[in-house]
Amino acid sequence: MSRQMLGLEKYGINLYESRHGDGGIIEEHHHTVHQILYALEGEGKIRLNGKSYPFKQDYVAVITPLTEHSIVSETKLTVLVLAFEESILETSIQDELLHCFFPETRFIELNPFDSSNVRQLLRKMLYEQSYGDSINFVAMKIFLSELLLKLARSQEQPESFDANVLRAERLRKYIDTHYYEMISAEALSSKLGISTRHMNNIYKERYHVTPIQYLTEVRIGLAKKMLIETDNDIASICFEVGFESLSTFYRTFKNSTDVSPNKYRKAYRSEH
Numbered sequence: 001m002s003r004q005m006l007g008l009e010k011y012g013i014n015l016y017e018s019r020h021g022d023g024g025i026i027e028e029h030h031h032t033v034h035q036i037l038y039a040l041e042g043e044g045k046i047r048l049n050g051k052s053y054p055f056k057q058d059y060v061a062v063i064t065p066l067t068e069h070s071i072v073s074e075t076k077l078t079v080l081v082l083a084f085e086e087s088i089l090e091t092s093i094q095d096e097l098l099h100c101f102f103p104e105t106r107f108i109e110l111n112p113f114d115s116s117n118v119r120q121l122l123r124k125m126l127y128e129q130s131y132g133d134s135i136n137f138v139a140m141k142i143f144l145s146e147l148l149l150k151l152a153r154s155q156e157q158p159e160s161f162d163a164n165v166l167r168a169e170r171l172r173k174y175i176d177t178h179y180y181e182m183i184s185a186e187a188l189s190s191k192l193g194i195s196t197r198h199m200n201n202i203y204k205e206r207y208h209v210t211p212i213q214y215l216t217e218v219r220i221g222l223a224k225k226m227l228i229e230t231d232n233d234i235a236s237i238c239f240e241v242g243f244e245s246l247s248t249f250y251r252t253f254k255n256s257t258d259v260s261p262n263k264y265r266k267a268y269r270s271e272h
Helices: 091-101 112-131 134-154 163-178 185-192 196-207 211-229 234-240 246-257 261-271
Strands: 013-020 025-029 034-041 043-048 051-056 059-063 069-073 077-084 106-109
Touching (some): 013 112, 013 134, 051 059, 069 077, 077 112, 077 134, 091 134, 112 134, 112 163, 163 211, 185 211, 196 211, 211 234, 211 246, 211 261, 234 246, 234 261
Antiparallel strands (some): 025 069, 034 077, 043 051, 043 069
């Protein structure tokens, strides 16, 4: 398929929807550019370099140029297709992400956290593309780099045969890397697709605290480090570690350490 047919002739990147009816077949073919195929809804099978994989919601295929691939839909299958030329990416992104993590075609089954982030990035790209100006395509290239980073990191997930252990480990990693965001127990359990009670139970079984208790530990631990090692204003520290108000930060910090952030900083510095 030509660059023009893929919509790459002007900016080197295009995101479009591909719909497949029940029993539909896309015959084996290849492209001279990179593609990321994201199954939005429905079920089917995708064949990549002679190997068949199930293809349904939150499954991704990162397809390198000249890879033979085909799709067979078992129900109405909707796929978002992101086609792009390697040359539109910064050299460091090409080397450290594209070539390092995707030297060959990859099939990825996303976990609930990664799928949520991938969906959000694709929505942003569709929004930018709808305006069609050059600055919007600059934004698309930035989001493409973020998408490649997310997909690369998704392959680093620890393997486990226990579904609950895997959920707990992924939840812990999510908190470690998103502690600065507004996070509630309900939002976390929604990402996992389970009840808040069940989430708390499997996390406590693994780590002996609830996810929100762990989130507080992470935030307070970082706040302590910043109080000791920096001269940052306490309001700035409160904001950076994810608290929404100073009053909540002061109350939580004192509950954890028995002293206020100011006294904690002064006590440490008086010792040195």
